[in-house]
Amino acid sequence: MTTSVLLSTEDVLVVGPPTSIEVDLDIGAKGERGSRIFSYEESDPAVGMSAIGQDTIPYDMYVSLDKNNEYLTAYQYVSNFPSQGYTWKKVFNFYPRQYRKNVPIIFNDGIGQKTIIVTEITPLNDLANINAENFSINYSIEYQNPIASSIESISFGPGLDDFLNLTINIKALEYKNESWIPLNSVGEGIIVHFDIRVV
Incomplete structure (x- = not known):
């Protein structure tokens, strides 16, 4: 013995994501920037950062573009342990020489x-x-x-x-x-x- 069942509908419902999403990022206080990489045509990082007009924070990096001295040398602003404060230290050279x-x-x-x-x-x-x-x-x-x-x-x-x-x-x-x-x-x-x- 068999039974035949016919199912049918005239409406099809398609469920999907919205066509657009808006995100408001201007809520709350502005945080401090993270470390960045800077470069300038000056071999001394402190002088170069001053010429750029940028404040220095820990772990910033600076690359010398001075073609006459320390060209493509990278420095990082790190702790001056065991002394207090921070200082620029040479970390590597992009051109290994x-x-x-x-x-x-x-x-x-x-x-x-x-x-x-x-x-x-x-x-x-x-x-x-x-x-x-x-x-x-x-x-x-x-x-x-x-x-x-x-x-x-x-x-x-x-x-x-x-x-x-x-x-x-x-x-x-x-x-x-x-x-x-x-x-x-x-x-x-x-x-x-x-x-x-x-x-």
Whole structure:
């Protein structure tokens, strides 16, 4: 035995969100602003903030746009612990001013040379204020035998290509057959790990 039931309606009700919502944000007292990031063409954050005309609150950040000094260096206004109050402290540099690469170098009779265009290490704007003594150079030579090496000389100046170059000469000996002999490379050269920073 079966029963047939017919359900029908002439009205369809659609329930949905309102077409618009209004939010009034002007209720209550105005709160203090949060920390912000500021920038100006001045290396001293206190002077730069004064030039901008902005009060400083804890944890504000300031980025120097002074192309002659501390370019793209970020400072933060933090507690001067253990003293009282707050002070600007350098936190990082957007341009790291370093060269970290593994490069092949040809060694001939114990001498290897690497020439680096200085703008690979530091911005063009820094070049007027640095010399060879400003480069901190760390390196290691990747080789199968024990190596004794040192930086023989560093030169800093324009090269034949008119670029400002940093030229590093490395003197190296390898321990082979129970004696120290000048290092000589075969093929494309010996890998040297460089970590060069501007100080």
